[in-house]
Amino acid sequence: MVPNAHWSIPLLPAALIAASRRYLTRHPWQTWLSIVGIALGVAVVIAVDLANESARRGFRLSVEQVAGPATHQIESADGRIPVAIYARLRLDHRLRLATPVIEAPVRIGERSITLLGLDLIAAAPMRPALLAGAWAGNAAGPDGAVDLAATLIRLLSKPDTLLLSATDAAAVGAERGDPIEVEIGRDAVAMHVAGVLPDQQGQTFGGLAIADIATAQAVLGTPDSVERIDLILTDAEATRLAAALPEGLRLATTAQRTNALAQMTRAFHTNLTAMSLLALLVGGYIVYNTMTFAVLQRRSLLGTLRMQGVTRAQLFALVLAEALVLAAAGALLGVLTGIAVGAGLVQLVTRTINDVYFQLNVRSLHLDWLSLSKGIGLGIGVTLLAALGPALEAARSQPRDVIRRTLVEQRGRRLLPWLAAGGVAVILLGLVLIPLSGRSMTWGFAALFLVIVGASLCMPLVVRLIAALTTPLFGGLFGSVGRLAARGITASITRSGLAVAALAVAVAATVGVGIMIGSFRASVSDWLEHTLSSDIYIATDDGGGAGSDASLPTGLHQRLLALPGVEAVSRGRSRRVETPDGHMRLLALTSSTGQPRGFEFRGEPAPELWARWRAGELVLVSEPYAYRQQVGVGDRLRLFSTAGWRSFEIGAVFQDYGSDSGTVILPLELYAELWNDTGVSSMGLVLADDTDPARAEAAVQTLAASLSPPASVQTNRGIRELSLEIFDRTFTITEVLRLLAIGVAFVGILSALMALELERSKDYAVLRATGMTRGQLRRLILLQTSLMGIAAGVLAIPLGVAMGDLLIQVINLRSFGWRMPLQVTPGTLVSGVLLAWIAAVIAGLYPALRAARAAPARALREE
């Protein structure tokens, strides 16, 4: 006997580790593809997380830049506070640390910048960093002389001056004293750079142009009012001031305001995270597939080890250790790729936020260690989780596996119906989880995961059936080579079934996301079709959106009606309003027909809806608002008006894809009364049936151009095209993620099929030895991979449609509150099958060439 056999035995003896290491290095393709698969999954998560975090940080910094150290803001319901009220409040309440503020999005050169108007004297004690920066950057004038006072005097006295950050100034090629053109809406205003703010440690002014309040009022055309008042107050001061504010003004804390803004993009960020997790999920499945392959391929070897006394725990640890090595390498590669991809994604994310929500001044990639750690942790965690099954499978290896090689395959075949039955049960569990999980995104995602896992468990049995059914067809078409190709799949179903399932899941993910985007786009297009009920729209020059204060000239309504061919004109006012739960969009309408058209209601509206709406008794709310706040017809909604908080009864919930933060619709007359605003920001023209639309549009264009300031004109079709363009831009990032998921899928199938085909080298050698030509062997392998690809594509269709449906009905609904019908185009399905087939054929190319080149004697000898 071996002496000292009772000594403690290491968990993994050196020889086992060496065997494992050499297995990985002797299968470089498989090892690298696994690493790349994990890396892509990690990269997607890190890239999206970095982009999300950078956008959030950009948002926080943008808010901090604009709000400064203010603790509170005085806001008005109509977004305008008369200068006289500011002056009175400052005097009456001795508000020492208070400054009026105006902010507006502008463009300087190619850069989107926030113009921030402040009372520079009043703001000085509140924003020492800003002013210190201003002086630090402008201490020396062009001639080298100290020029502190001159900068301030220039800003205060010259009506066309502003301060730019050093980064922005460099980007637009402007220096102190240079003239610049500032685009405000469609207008361009000539201004001068009074000074340049240096980027200091911990304080950046990038994306901000600071002007004196009077300058901002002048260039923005609001000479008598400011947007809000920023203050630094103690709690006691805040309580006293809030009680004394006149009607129509309210005191909000900076945190409330920041939260309300953050709330607007929360769904957007959540959805992006969900999409990145989907990519990781596909990546995880591929890791599972890879590790299972590694175990199945070595089944006989594992049996030999068990015969020699290697314990189950040691085999379990061995497989997990291999997975850990792959995961660590994949995570490292994934971090580097993720940072590179994240730099691109952050531009897409911030562009979408700027397009849809609000302007972000800070848009650079921020390397957040938490995001990197999260990506690495998820990558390693998912890999280990995915390797758990194969590790358990390895631990279950029986010593007798070494003696009967066909036993595994036979046992696997017997297990197929049970696996499929288990799969159906898992799918049902997922489906049951959906209604039980309420509105939880996490559980919604868990349900999606269960459906994917369940479907993949059913796939090997279906693949076996497909292969059995197609054997006569392939035999008829390609002779014995065709029969061999089809039968080869059933002969090694434990592995071929797994490879097909991996490809099918990956392709289904891309089909599902494609269906989701397609359905969404089609729904938005349909919605625009029935919502845009006028033929031509005229709006204030800034587009008349929710952030706009501008109005169309009084009397324009009549002038438009007088134009030839104009049958009716409807009017609208859009603005952002406060609710106790944050901002929402208010749309005040009046209709040419007395009843607004183009609404599609969700559920039954209140009786006599339009009459009661016109009477101001009811309002309409959009579906996202109703979903998020869990309100419906008969419930009440509170809005902050110039007359203070007002409560409205909800008369109907309407379909709306315009804003995920919610829209409320009021009659224009009621809005004018409660918000003290008789302005109109857009008008819709309905043309008579016999009118030439081009001539009518030309007439409206001429009239709009003659207005001061000129108004913008869009046809119904123009607005639809523009809206869909913004939609496509918003979904660019989702498309990028979809492409990355396809990348993960391709790597996965390449890995699985290559491993499978390489494993069959000996069988192919036997065929070559019995007289099969190289060409016949190549054809056999490519036929086999083609059949597997097509089977995967066919299986991916129902799963892809189910995933698309779940993404729409569960993930999207819970993210944004939008409901939409599932719309499947044949193109999406055909492209899914083609993708699977092409991926499989490409994956089969190398093994086909290798097998055809191999000397049969050598392959036969290699065991």
Next chain:
Amino acid sequence: MDATTTAALAVEGLGKSYAEGNQRRTVLADVSFEVAPGECVALLGRSGSGKSTLLNLLAGIDQPDAGDVRIMGQSVTAMGEPALTLLRRRHIGFIYQFFNLIPTLTVAENLSLPLELNGARAARRRERIAELLGKVGLDGREGAFPDQLSGGEQQRVAIARAIIHEPALVLADEPTGNLDAQTGHRVLELLAHLFRDEGHTLILVTHSREVSEIADRIFAVDQGRLSEHTESLSW
């Protein structure tokens, strides 16, 4: 055999059958025999006679329907999986028809594995590997991988691996079945000399009368029944 000596292997009333459709096919019926320490026993039989099933039952990798197998006095049939693993690791060595060397380990590493699993120190492992490689005539091939060896060489490594940890019992399943006649003969000679030198107990499963001739005793397995050849063959 001396009744006071513990048998290396004792088999008592062993029975095994498999389901075939609605019926059961008896593979082994009431098999009993004992093997003394240092003895070499051959189980001779045609394909399908039940000899491989018997070997599996002896190694504890299959469970009998009836009877008991005792190795060094310990009942294999009563053992749980962890105890069986330990038993195989410490007391049993295997020689397979298809060698079953670990392809990703060198010759020395293949030999080292059973020793490592038994917790032997590195110095002891090196010493024992060198000793065994010398005995099987593979000096200087420590660094070779299995696919760089001929079939005969691979089987010699497999033999060395089976005895390197000095097991109480070595089970060999058709050890020359995958070799040509000349190589098979050399391997058989090696097996006979090695086991005589090291004094291991060997159970040899074979269909070849030539192979069985190296055994002290021969049992014929036919239709699940065991009968001892009265004619004793010596080395």
